[in-house]
Amino acid sequence: MRDDDWSVRFTAVKAVGNLDLEAKQFIPQLQQLLRDENSDVSSAAAKAVGEIGSEAKKFIPQLQQLLSDEDSNVRSAAATAVSQMGKLNTQEILPILNAAHKSSYEEARLRFIAYFVSAGESNAVTLIQWLGSPKEYPYENNKFDDTRKEGKKVLNLFAEIWEATELLEELRPELERQIAKVVDRVQWQPQDINLLTTHHENLKAASSTHADSINTKIKLLKGIQVFSYIWKFLLLHAITWFTLLSLYPKSREIQTPRLDSTLCHQNLYSPTIKTSANSTVSPDSSVYPIRRNINFPV
Numbered sequence: 001m002r003d004d005d006w007s008v009r010f011t012a013v014k015a016v017g018n019l020d021l022e023a024k025q026f027i028p029q030l031q032q033l034l035r036d037e038n039s040d041v042s043s044a045a046a047k048a049v050g051e052i053g054s055e056a057k058k059f060i061p062q063l064q065q066l067l068s069d070e071d072s073n074v075r076s077a078a079a080t081a082v083s084q085m086g087k088l089n090t091q092e093i094l095p096i097l098n099a100a101h102k103s104s105y106e107e108a109r110l111r112f113i114a115y116f117v118s119a120g121e122s123n124a125v126t127l128i129q130w131l132g133s134p135k136e137y138p139y140e141n142n143k144f145d146d147t148r149k150e151g152k153k154v155l156n157l158f159a160e161i162w163e164a165t166e167l168l169e170e171l172r173p174e175l176e177r178q179i180a181k182v183v184d185r186v187q188w189q190p191q192d193i194n195l196l197t198t199h200h201e202n203l204k205a206a207s208s209t210h211a212d213s214i215n216t217k218i219k220l221l222k223g224i225q226v227f228s229y230i231w232k233f234l235l236l237h238a239i240t241w242f243t244l245l246s247l248y249p250k251s252r253e254i255q256t257p258r259l260d261s262t263l264c265h266q267n268l269y270s271p272t273i274k275t276s277a278n279s280t281v282s283p284d285s286s287v288y289p290i291r292r293n294i295n296f297p298v
Contacts, residue, residue: 017048050081064095097132101170151186
């Protein structure tokens, strides 16, 4: 399988592919032939790896690269091999969705393979609905209800796969667009600022044109947050004063000094009238114990 003649390598790898599981002993050679400069050889090598099945999972990264090959036969062979690897996790299906952008003829098949190898796992299904060039996106076919709960679920998932899409030249721009769509359609609350900030920083670092629109949403939520803090402070202040006033003592002991002061003030201007027999009479003397004598001229 190291012959200089590509046709010899092609024949050899085809023979290995017919060995099914016994082809495991040729894994080192197959790994090299997956990178063969001849597309027929690399395509045959991908088919042979697929025949080995899940025991050849270490080939997945190379098969994922072949999904973006310029030759359609190589892409097709790689896709078939991936579908024979067993269950893949959410991030492992991303290259399959990226490859779906390569050709409209292969799109449906690749999207089905992505679903098949994910075993219908919830997060994988969500990604397949939003990415990989679907005929309609969830917000176009009413599968996205625009609720805050659903929006947070989708954005959290997008945040998890962000780094894994860095080298996927078709999927990353699509992901950026879908992030902006979700942010725009949901009625967010100040509690969601951290989540939105995460996506804004990611988009800004990637020099995405969608970063500004998310930043505008964040500024609006921060304004609402400040207003909410001020309102809560004023409300708490009012409640505190109301409570203090309602608990203020109303006992006679507290009120007496004020009453005595009032009476003294009134008594100052309550005259004592001098009458005959050198007796004095004070108006309402029973009420005003403190008297001031004022002699009226006769």
